[in-house]
């Protein structure tokens with residue numbers, strides 16, 4: 001029988017002062033060599049991952065990055081977590097020797113990071129892997145990183161992983177009834193005018209009979225949600241539809257999501273519950289448009305001081321995923337000199353898509369009433385290379401491995417004064433679907 005842990009065993013350390021711990025290695029040699037992007041071996045990056053727990057993934061539409069091994073790592077926490085990781089990586093890059101025959105975003109020296117949602121509690125981690133394989137457009141490469149130059153590994157698909165079996169799910173910190181009372185509490189505060197929007201989340205536990213091979217879960221997520229970024233960084237995994245920020249040679253992009261609809265299966269008239277009808281009711285819903293406006297505004301306002309020019313579309317579009325549809329806005333800009341992708345992620349986090357409006361009040365209300373620790377859920381997750389280019393998603397549609405057999409799943413939704421607790425609970429259920437299915 002699968003065993004579920006108690007919530008007290010889920011609590012992270014790090015309630016006290018911010019802490020830093022980093023591996024000893026301070027000078028590395030990174031070597032990137034070009035590969036043939038047309039080679040069949042590179043068709044499926046996830047198939048190259050070895051059977052280890054802490055493999056790294058950032059893939060979308062079959063492109064992206066996978067990695068394994070640890071050449072260097074920093075674990076940090078507290079309000080300065082982004083600054084700590086940035087300083088550490090800058091110093092490491094300055095001391096390291098890089099030979100890169102590809103020179104595209106993601107080649108050369110690179111780290112994968114996953115940051116806590118809150119200033120405290122929760123830890124953040126930034127890892128420089130020992131092997132990275134990348135593919136984007138016509139370019140493909142392998143990078144090896146270590147204390148000395150080493151030849152690239154022979155790349156070949158590994159034996160297909162086994163899917164998780166006999167997984168049982170249970171409520172974690174709070175059950176559905178309790179969570180609806182928390183949402184009702186938030187609604188009364190919003191109606192009293194204390195704030196405009198707050199995002200509230202809840203968690204589930206999944207326990208399997210046998211150790212979960214994360215590669216099978218990533219494969220399922222990437223196959224079912226090809227338009228999302230399938231990530232795995234230090235035990236946090238998921239398929240996020242939301243790109244907090246990308247910086248690519250000075251060009252900045254952010255995909256803001258907020259406002260959600262999903263098929264309920266209760267509509268007798270199949271025409272009315274068709275994709276088109278759902279998309280139309282989402283883009284006409286004033287509650288969803290209001291939620292979205294707060295999120296898009298928060299990203300545009302936070303990016304503005306770091307960009308020399310910006311384009312913010314006037315109206316959102318509808319992003320269709322297999323489980324839900326979202327209102328989406330793609331914001332673009334030109335980064336000011338010297339601002340890295342992680343600097344931008346730090347400035348944007350937490351956007352109103354996962355925090356609320358005004359930001360400070362929303363973050364305080366989450367800490368006061370949400371009744372669970374978010375850990376790295378809804379924090380920035382992604383990668384950055386030594387030039388500062390990188391992609392940082394928001395860790396949504398996500399879960400964290402607690403041990404070999406157990407994962408903790410997260411889902412949340414934006415609450416405004418007009419929100420109905422029962423509908424919000426149903427929205428979290430729709431948002432759990434990707435991870436639930438990938439683990440089942």
Ligand SMILES: C=C(O[C@@H]1C=C(C(=O)O)C=C[C@H]1O)C(=O)O
Pocket residue numbers: 199201242257258259260291326353354396397410411412413414415431
């Ligand atoms: C908070 C989550 O999703 C966020 C909240 C949304 C909403 O409230 O409509 C939509 C997309 C995300 O920005 C989540 O998936 O856990």
